[in-house]
Amino acid sequence: MMRIDRIELSWFRGAADSGVLNTGSKNVAVYGANGSGKSTFVDGIEYIIRNGKICHLQHEYSGSYQEKGVRNTHTPCDNVSQGAIYFDDGSFITAKIKPDGTFTISSTPKVLKSIIQSWNFESHLLRQDEVARFIHYTKGEKYSALLQLLGLDNLEQAAENLRQLGLSVITQSGIGTLRIQREQLIKTAEKRLTSLKTEDVLIKLNELAKSYSIKETAKEIKPLAEQIVAKIEKKIKTLEPEQNRYFVFKQILYEETETKLESMVSADAEAERRVDALLDIRISVLEPMEEFVGIIEDPEKEIQCPSCGKMVVGSELIEHVTKELEMLKEARAARDKAKSRREELVAALSSVLNKAADPFFRSWLESPEQKEFSILIERLHKFPISKPDVRWKTGDTDALKYVLSKLVPLLKEEAKHIPPSTKGLIDDRDFVNICLTLPEINNLDTFITRVQAVIDTLKKSEEFVREEIKKRAERILEEISIDIRTLWSKLHPDEPIEDIKLYAHTDVDKAIDIGLKFFGTDQPSPRLTLSEGYRNSLGLCIFLALARFEGGDDPIILDDIVSSLDREHRGMLAEIILQDLTGRQVILFTHEREWYSELHYRFPAAEWKFMVLRPWENPGIGLRWSESIYTLDDAKALLPGYPEACGNRVRAIMDTHLSLAAEKLKIPMQYLRGDRNDRRTCLDFLNRIIGEAPKRLKKKVGGSWSEYKDPISDWKTTRDLLVAWADRASHGGTLTAHEAEKLIKACEISLGHFKCKLCGDYMWIADQSSRKWVQCTCGELQWRYE
Amino acid sequence: MCPRKKNVSPAAKKKKVPDETSLEKIIYLASSDLNLLGSEASEYLISLAKDGSLEQHQTKGSITKLADELLQKLRGRNDAN
Numbered sequence: 001m002m003r004i005d006r007i008e009l010s011w012f013r014g015a016a017d018s019g020v021l022n023t024g025s026k027n028v029a030v031y032g033a034n035g036s037g038k039s040t041f042v043d044g045i046e047y048i049i050r051n052g053k054i055c056h057l058q059h060e061y062s063g064s065y066q067e068k069g070v071r072n073t074h075t076p077c078d079n080v081s082q083g084a085i086y087f088d089d090g091s092f093i094t095a096k097i098k099p100d101g102t103f104t105i106s107s108t109p110k111v112l113k114s115i116i117q118s119w120n121f122e123s124h125l126l127r128q129d130e131v132a133r134f135i136h137y138t139k140g141e142k143y144s145a146l147l148q149l150l151g152l153d154n155l156e157q158a159a160e161n162l163r164q165l166g167l168s169v170i171t172q173s174g175i176g177t178l179r180i181q182r183e184q185l186i187k188t189a190e191k192r193l194t195s196l197k198t199e200d201v202l203i204k205l206n207e208l209a210k211s212y213s214i215k216e217t218a219k220e221i222k223p224l225a226e227q228i229v230a231k232i233e234k235k236i237k238t239l240e241p242e243q244n245r246y247f248v249f250k251q252i253l254y255e256e257t258e259t260k261l262e263s264m265v266s267a268d269a270e271a272e273r274r275v276d277a278l279l280d281i282r283i284s285v286l287e288p289m290e291e292f293v294g295i296i297e298d299p300e301k302e303i304q305c306p307s308c309g310k311m312v313v314g315s316e317l318i319e320h321v322t323k324e325l326e327m328l329k330e331a332r333a334a335r336d337k338a339k340s341r342r343e344e345l346v347a348a349l350s351s352v353l354n355k356a357a358d359p360f361f362r363s364w365l366e367s368p369e370q371k372e373f374s375i376l377i378e379r380l381h382k383f384p385i386s387k388p389d390v391r392w393k394t395g396d397t398d399a400l401k402y403v404l405s406k407l408v409p410l411l412k413e414e415a416k417h418i419p420p421s422t423k424g425l426i427d428d429r430d431f432v433n434i435c436l437t438l439p440e441i442n443n444l445d446t447f448i449t450r451v452q453a454v455i456d457t458l459k460k461s462e463e464f465v466r467e468e469i470k471k472r473a474e475r476i477l478e479e480i481s482i483d484i485r486t487l488w489s490k491l492h493p494d495e496p497i498e499d500i501k502l503y504a505h506t507d508v509d510k511a512i513d514i515g516l517k518f519f520g521t522d523q524p525s526p527r528l529t530l531s532e533g534y535r536n537s538l539g540l541c542i543f544l545a546l547a548r549f550e551g552g553d554d555p556i557i558l559d560d561i562v563s564s565l566d567r568e569h570r571g572m573l574a575e576i577i578l579q580d581l582t583g584r585q586v587i588l589f590t591h592e593r594e595w596y597s598e599l600h601y602r603f604p605a606a607e608w609k610f611m612v613l614r615p616w617e618n619p620g621i622g623l624r625w626s627e628s629i630y631t632l633d634d635a636k637a638l639l640p641g642y643p644e645a646c647g648n649r650v651r652a653i654m655d656t657h658l659s660l661a662a663e664k665l666k667i668p669m670q671y672l673r674g675d676r677n678d679r680r681t682c683l684d685f686l687n688r689i690i691g692e693a694p695k696r697l698k699k700k701v702g703g704s705w706s707e708y709k710d711p712i713s714d715w716k717t718t719r720d721l722l723v724a725w726a727d728r729a730s731h732g733g734t735l736t737a738h739e740a741e742k743l744i745k746a747c748e749i750s751l752g753h754f755k756c757k758l759c760g761d762y763m764w765i766a767d768q769s770s771r772k773w774v775q776c777t778c779g780e781l782q783w784r785y786e
Numbered sequence: 787m788c789p790r791k792k793n794v795s796p797a798a799k800k801k802k803v804p805d806e807t808s809l810e811k812i813i814y815l816a817s818s819d820l821n822l823l824g825s826e827a828s829e830y831l832i833s834l835a836k837d838g839s840l841e842q843h844q845t846k847g848s849i850t851k852l853a854d855e856l857l858q859k860l861r862g863r864n865d866a867n
Binding site (some may be wrong): 155161162164168171172449450451454457458460461463468471594601 | 813817819820823827831842843844847849850853860
């Protein structure tokens, strides 16, 4: 079992040079008035678990490392603040915090740090203002809070990784661009081929092959096409210069530069319309949002928009961001299309210039009759064809349009005179080139299909993982719900709030909620009908059920958790802590004096240690422990300046202690009229105890029981002092500090008599169910009813 | 002290029941179509589930690397064809 042996703090929060909570590896109940420094220890634990963060200190004024809140305000210059947790097996973890807040957390052994920092808050630490935190979480937050505890965080991570992997495959494969490329190739091929089926194309190619004296029938397009092209090229070389010139004309026309220019201009205009209007504004809006949207856990909750600062519902923000992203993606696609068209045009112009450089063509071009032709070709060199990434200026596109409007008709006119044999060769080569794109189309087809299959698989996997998470969560939540109901029935027996359950939403991912029946009516959330006190009670049951579900042996830290419970329910909670948290070390802090006293009188000394923090004075003194286990230090604190008030405080404290003692000893009190029953004082109880003790209080001496008179005389002394100094109604003088001190001492001695000196337990701890007596654990002290 | 792995809830481990489907099996079931088109990619995904990579936090860079390797498996097969 993992037990905290001590917590040591130095210049941390309310602690000065040294503040040590020494549990002795037992369960501990720490009492301290408000501000005495109880939470400093809880903060120390949280700081280490959360790796240098304390949630309630998250504030704009606490500094980047919370150094303004974490370090004692009066820490001597350059002193390091420290926190350390020591465990019963000798292992320990320490945090050292420099003046600027930077810190190091280390442990011996090393693995301890990761163990401690993996503690789940939902089952380890509960604070006063967070008792109902789980209930107040949104359903998304509930899901996140329980993920690790349910053991589903790994699957959730897998689902997220699958989603991210899917997005990455889409981007990295460029599947969108590949699809456009494929469509373009098909469009061009369809202009020349009646069928794009490989077998049909092969038939045509084989027919053509025969005309070029290729006898063997081929079964694949590529090698056959390449064979035919080689034959055509060979024939072209044998052509007369005159015919070769026609060949160049045709080739230039084949590039369809005019069409490509039009495409580019239109795509540019479209891209300009979409991109320019969107990019700058949208990117500035989306950049801060992209990460933010990813971490929105509950779409129903209002959140502050990181871009404009307005409060918006999470789902609206997500929808907004999604739409904006879609528009941006469309704009990006338009930009890509424009770029692709520009590349096509540039490639076509380069090809034209390349072909125009043919020696036969050039010599023809240089003849004086072809001057206009020559000028137009020369002007083509002036366009920005060496920079395909750069968008063309309007002047350039207009100029090219003009050049092509003159050049293309001239080419067409010249091409009319093409000899039939040359035309045949040109047509054949065009046809074969088109055929050669078919294997490329098929390859693209195959790759796109496979990439799509991967994308679909990743999507399906994510869905399956989420279904599995839901299935497992439902089963585990049912188990936890059973425990919550058991604890609730112990804390609130016979109350008409039933069927409490945690449930996973069927229609929303990553969502868990709490349902219950309120007076027989189903309620989807406790927030609808339960009072604050009941919500806190339920929050407590949920925390305890989660702690029990986890089944580990780590400590549980409870910080002032009973504030909203009445006395009866606090008593029931004490019973639950005693019975249902066995196996876990419980460290609880409370400012409720009465509850602390009740725990003190109920819990066995062998397993529980009780400690009292003295009221906190100033940052230089820090935390101080009382030498007494009783709560009379609250009165002592008033001694220096207000001895009179101190006397009254003593009586109030003794009222609590003695009423509890009388209850445990089952001392019958006389029934009083009206509300006077509720206004009994410590004197009423002490008088009855003094009256009953001679016949009931026994001490074991040498194996037999004998009357035990020593406490009675001390109780009488205390009673007399209480009458004289702690009862405003009975004394008229002023209480001095010396008298008050004497009174406190007498009270401590009197309370100590209820406790066995041998076993340390109170005389009513054992044999509570006996009708004849109660006694301490070792049986040294006994209180008899008969 | 005895080191204990706490990243996975011990209770969740303890309470594992037979009808739970492992991540490996989930990926296997989801990749039936992919298996016909690119068995290497499918095997790669299953191996990621098997070696625990999918259940661990991955940085953007490592996701990019995984996607790249996945595409390599597809391209490899494409080139072979």
